[in-house]
Amino acid sequence: MILYLIRRLLALAGVLIAIAAVTFLIFYVLPSDPAAAACGKTCSPERLAGVREYLGLDLPLWRQFLDFLSGIFTGRTLGSGQYAVQCDFPCLGYSYENSLPVWDLLMDRLPVSASLAFGAAVLWLLLGLGAGVTAALRKDTATDKALMVGAVAAASLPVYFTSVMLIYGVIRVAGLLPYPSYHSFGEDPLGWASNLLLPWTALALLYAAMYARQSRGSMIEAMAEPYIRTARAKGMPERTVVVKHGLRSGMTPILTIFGMDLGGLLAGAVITESIFGLPGIGRLFYGALVSSDQPVVLGVTLLAAFFIVVANLVVDLLYAVIDPRVRY
């Protein structure tokens, strides 16, 4: 187990470094000049050269990349002499746009994106598993078909359409909820939930179908197993049979998708955040793209990759918890 974990963590670091390298290449090699972006519109050639040196862009590419990497682990000093700036431990550089450390910008926005992702995940698991299990228990009935087609239809709606319709219906016409603005969970839990309810719903509708289909398939399979008959024969209540014996064995594939989905969402839902005006990482990313703020774009990409890789690792470890046959 420990050995497995060490191996996986090493692989994880490797993947992250590879992703950092690819991202770095794309942004620093493709025709766009970060120095010009950092320097602004009224920039003299001398000043541009100065900025280039300050940002370390005059160094060979591999040096720049190594500096960037070591900055993440140990922090580094940007520039020299009187302009030197100490960039502390998880140093991802400074935003060209507002000169704030990228790490602080990301951590500032993370609670919003994380709230959005976790809330939506709870909702889509409830919707998806609920629909899937119900459909499986009523296999081949009208309920089953209606649920499955409904799930696919909901997932086929583009999220920007669902979001706009939700805003129109619930906020503009019915006036049931305020227009979303982020409230911190610690200060105002009720405001937090009511403001995020619509974005959660929009995302959940998109994701739930996959879970409905998957859980329906696994449930149908599991409920035909002999151990279900045994459980029933023991006189176990049907509810316990379904949840503890049926659902649990079908959880492995669902967990795999869940890890990927949640990991991917944690670093921001670009479209949903923009439509609902939530100040999360997705919007930070989009804004940074528009203004060619490369350190921020690079930071968001790395953070997103980090979440995906970690989520996959956690999922693999959870397999052993869910399925006693799995050992590492």
Next chain:
Amino acid sequence: MTTTAPGAGGQTPPAPVPGGAPAPEAAGAAPAAAATGAGPWQLARRELRRRPAVRVSACVVLLFVLMAVTAPWLGALGGWTPGEFDKTAIDPYLGGQPLGSLGGISPAHWLGVEPVTGRDLFSRVVNGAQVSLLIAFAATAIVVITGTAAGTAAGYFGGRTDAVLSRLMDLTMSFPSLIFMIAMLSVAKDVNRIVLMTAVIGLFGWPGVARVVRGQTLSLKHREYVDAARVGGSGAWRILTRDILPGVSGPVIAYTTLLIPGMISTEAALSYLGVGVRPPTPSWGQMIAESVAYYETDPMYFVIPSVFLFLAVLAFTLLGDALRDILDPRGGRT
């Protein structure tokens, strides 16, 4: 994973007719006679015909494909080109609102017009279908070809080839793909947007196909008929193309059909975000992005491209679901 799907080549050589190549005896022959000795593809086709949902979604898919292929002519039927302004269809005193009800739907403009410019929505939606489906299909082709090649190679050769390819799959799957696509598309400046989008979208999809194909290949490569071919002196290339490929084609076709709606959505999302197809060229996502601001004043403008996008994605998903149930009842799920 030992799947013996109807399409997985359970029996040996009388090999399935690849793709949709019309097998005349299957299409026209008396069903009673075929029932006993039907090949996997015939069985699949018969099963597909039995389901009404499949028939409807197949028709919708066909309509969309026809619409995309004939877009320049079909669009011209309405009498307008996608970029043509019609100042007579809008009300300059009402901020360029379309004249008439329902977003200006009239005999002259079958689906109404865009506010402000008065461009014909029918022509734009039809031409947008061409752009959206072209990108989706081309990206799917890249994904399927790369994925199948990588998957068969990894599964058949095993060893170091498998190790390298499998690591590459893991790595590609760890990329935050949407964020990456947006970033790549926004950095690239003067290139053909359609080609670029196809390449970028195609880049991240192949590991899914490769995994399915790899698993299938692993289960096929030690079947007797493959061994027989090997003993008979067939080279690796011949075995891969003649014996393995027909065997993996069932799951691959099912997976491919399910990839297309995802590709359509991705293209639309990227264009919606403004990093996809650039304005004079219409695409559904970009039309929706432009119309969001008008959803209250001119709802039809917003609803029409959304409905087209929705129907296309839904029809492809339903068709793909059915194909997967039939061609690959157990495998193919990550």
